[in-house]
Amino acid sequence: MTSRTAADLLSEIILQRPGFRSAYGGLERAAAESFLTGEVTQILDPVDAKHLLRYADVLSHSRDAHHRELAYTAIALLREYDTAVGLGQELSDRVLAVAEAVLVQLGNFPGIRTLQKGVGSRYALPLSRGALRIAKEVLQRTSKGDATLTDAQYAITEKMRGEDYFSFSGPTSLGKSFIIKDALYDIVRRDELNDHCVVVLVPTKALIGQTAADLRNLLSEVPEVNVATYPSLPKILRQRYRRTIFVLTPERLLRYLADPVREIDYLVVDEAQKVIAKNDARSSLYYHAIVEATRRFATKLVFASPSIANPELFLxxxxxxxxxxxxxxxxxxxxxxxFVDLVAQRQYYFSGIDATPQELEAAPLQASVVDLILSRSGDRKAIIYINGSLKSAEFALRLAERRDAVSSDKEIDDLIKHVREYVHKDYFLASTLSRGVAFHHGKMPQEVRERVEQAFSEVESLIVV
Known part of the structure; x- marks a missing residue:
């Protein structure tokens, strides 16, 4: 039986306290009102805010994932409330200080970097927490040394090092691709990979280009490695590069296995849930390709999948x-x-404590989805998920019709010019971009997709469907 810490027990007590549930619930309702209606009727008592900061600090020490998530969410909600309503200078400074301490305890270094982009805290970290931050920044450095792994990412990479067959799962925000790339950077620098190769198995052709581009950028300073996307490796490339990473779909891997020129030391299966998908006709191809690779070579396996409870299933x-x-x-x-129900004119938020829906008293002010999105996004960037390439383009056109033309922006102007020159002068994307809206799907030319992604990262008010 796994031993429990004092922080685990205290966190369980905190979650049962009416004071915590009332303060946290009020803060959630205030944030929901601010986002959905633009008006906050649920005013947060400063005493409750101070209590929530103490609770968040205790929760961040727990080893339970739910407790740690509540700690992070509490400080995020307080920061959001401070932006929307205001907490006063003294309490706002205290929130910043505790936020940094909580993020250090959680090992959330991307969050710390985001926090420090703002005004920063005027309080110094406690000595113990400052020492913890330094220790984590040293121990949890990536293989390349240019970033720091979160606690969860570090736990995965450490366990992966000692296993020939490894399978892990986690939520989207875990950064599974980042973990895989960090592991590959470590693997390909080993001399034992000379005249051998690594295969990264991806589900679609669109992901081949994106993954290969990321790996080439990552390995730009490792001259012995070639990143290939086709199931062949000419002799001239084998002579020039001692090590190879293939980024392939299952179909291309089977073609490579028909005439392999280098033994496969590692097979990394991204989006591993595709192997067992009931309604995916290609799942049998995945299975056959993996079986063939392990049968012909002593191939080590790594499976990465979304948040499932039993990742050992793939092993x-x-x-x-x-x-x-x-x-x-x-x-x-x-x-x-x-959840906004435009038919019944009701709107809800979901509690972070127990995931139950809580209805707001105010009805939606908007009559259509387009009105709702435009009112909530405002001048901020936003991503809208639509199932289907045609539907995404059509919805982008609907949004663009309701937005004013954007002021001149070099990134947008260059993208519009590129689309008209290399795709078609009347391509829908050019007209939507002029109004700050873009669409993005797998059937678009890869270069255009990458340019849209770059524009989204650099333009503040772009909406991508």
């Missing part, structure tokens, strides 16, 4: 020991979930 499927399995539940971002 069992291929007859491997299950001691190299790890399921991570902890999120590294605060997620606020809302």
């Amino acid at each position: 069992e499927l291929f007859g491997k020991a299950t001691n190299g399995a790890l399921a991570v539940k902890e999120r590294t971002v605060a997620q606020h979930r809302y």
Whole structure:
């Protein structure tokens, strides 16, 4: 039985306290009102805010993923409330100080960097927390040394090092691709990979280009490695590069296995849930390709999948020991979930404590989805998810019709010019971009997709569908 710490027990007590549930619930309602209606009727008592800061600090010491997530969400909600309503200078400074301390305890270094982009805290970290930050920044450095892993990412990478067959799962915010790239950077610098290769298995052709581009950028200072996207490797490339990373779909991997020129030392299966998908006709291709690779070579396996409770399933499927399995539940971002029913004219937010829907008294002010999105996004950037390439383009056109033309922006202007020159002068994307809206789907030319992604990262008010 796993031993429990004092922080685990205290956190459980905190979650049962009416004072915590009332203060946290009030803060959630205030944030929901601010986002959905623009008016806050649920005013936060400064005493409750101070209590929440103390609770967040205790919760951040727990080893339970839910407790740690509540700690992060509490400080995120307080920061959001401070922006929307205001907490007063003294309390605002205290929130910044505790936020940094909580993020250090959680090992959330991306959050710390975001926090420090603002005004920063005028309080110094306690000595013990400052020492903890330094220790984590040293121990949890990536293989390349240019970033720091979160606590959850570090736990995965450490367990992966000692396993030939490894499977892990986690929520979207975990950064599974980041973990895989960090592991690959470590693997390909080893001399034992000379004249051998690594295969990264991805589900679609669109992901081949994106993954290969990321790996080439990551390995730009490792001259011995070639990143290939086709199931062939000419002799001239084998002579020039001693090590190879293939980024392939299952179909391309089977073609490579028909005439392999280098043994596969590692097979990394991204989006591993595709292997067992019931309604995916390609799942049998995944299975056959992986079985063939392990049958022909002593291939080590790494599976990465979304948040599932039993990642060992993939190891069992291929007859491997299950001691190299790890399921991570902890999120590294605060997620606020809302449901707006435009038919029944009701709107809800979901509690972070128990995920129950809580209805707001105010009805939606908007009559259509387009009105709702435009009113909530305002001048901020936003991503809208639509199922289907045609639907995403059509919805982008609907949004663009309701937005004014954007002021001249070099990034947008260059993208519009590129689209008209290299795709078509009447391509819909050019007209939507002129109004600060873009669409993005797998059927678009890869270069255009990448340019849209770059524009979204640099333009403050772009909406991408």
